[in-house]
Amino acid sequence: MAQRFHKMHGLGNDFVIIDARHGGAPMEAARARAIADRRTGVGCDQLIVLEPSDVADVRMRIWNADGTEVESCGNATRCVVLLEGRGLTIETLGGVLTGRLDGDGASIDMGHPRFGWEDIPLAYAMDTAAMPVGWEDLQAPFAVNVGNPHVVFFVEDADAVDLARLGPQIETDPLFPERVNVNVASREGGALRLRVWERGAGLTQACGTGACATAVAAIRKGLVQSPVEVRLPGGALTIDWAPDRPIHMSGPAVHVFSGELVE
The missing domain is CATH 3.10.310.10 (Diaminopimelate Epimerase; Chain A, domain 1)
Structure with missing residues (x-):
């Protein structure tokens, strides 16, 4: 049929x-x-x-x-x-x-984003704003659930990270019982440059929930102001968020x- x-x-x-x-x-x-x-x-x-x-x-x-x-x-x-x-x-x-x-x-x-360790979920309790874990040069990620689980690493140059190799290692780490989406981001003025290893899909040209997670993490850390442009390999999304408000994504x-x- x-x-x-x-x-x-x-x-x-x-x-x-x-x-x-x-x-x-x-x-x-x-x-x-x-x-x-x-x-x-x-x-x-x-x-x-x-x-x-x-x-x-x-x-x-x-x-x-x-x-x-x-x-x-x-x-x-x-x-x-x-x-x-x-x-x-x-x-x-x-x-x-x-x-x-x-x-x-x-x-x-x-x-609304969720920040509790059990909301991500993680295998055990820890600070999700600066997780005391790392994989080689990717250290102390920010974890957030925006409908699905994400970790965000802020680095000097997102394009320089070997995400094709590190992404699957982090995605399947036992720390993440439901696996996790892996984001590496760097600041470009008031905007963010982002690459994403998507859980179950690998490297993609863009990830809407990844852009939301990364923007929320960057705003919470005081790195950027809302609304923020998130630049992915396939193009840009605009993310608007403030505490106690839902995330708005346009693109x-x-x-x-x-x-x-x-x-």
Whole structure:
């Protein structure tokens, strides 16, 4: 049976989006991996399935390229708002998000960050603002949950870090029982330069939740002021946050093409 899909991306972080609100084949890890495969499938960083929701306009489920289902994805959220062509609420495993059209993309209310060690979660209690751990030159990260777990390292030059080698080591460290997204960031004037190793997807062109986590960490540490531009390999996002307020993320989204999966 053929199933329609949309290929979209936010700053090069790309998705296959399937609308299953009116029926469709169930998703599981092996099928998600097959669709995400860039050689034998459609190819994407994350697979998105839209389903009916009892608490929001739509439910968004997210599978990484390795077949693991995860809680939240900021870039995909903007793509779903663009695909729907209207403001809407979106249920995710990380909470209910609110989005609206904004220029050539969308603006998303990403909810409130969480800083407790058990919220990340970590394997044991510690200061999440300056964790007393490190991996080679990456030391004392800031940990925050923005719908999914992140650690943020502030370095002199984010582009100089061998994130392809260190990222998977940190992601799978026993300190992180649910694994973790790894961010390395450096200041560029009042903006941030960011690279992200995404849990279950590897190095990506952009990560919306990573930009949110990094901006929150930098604002909390007094490194930048809100709103802050976060510059990723695929382009820039604007993050606005203050304590006791939800995070607001704005940036572009692009519809690339539509097609049919025949399985």
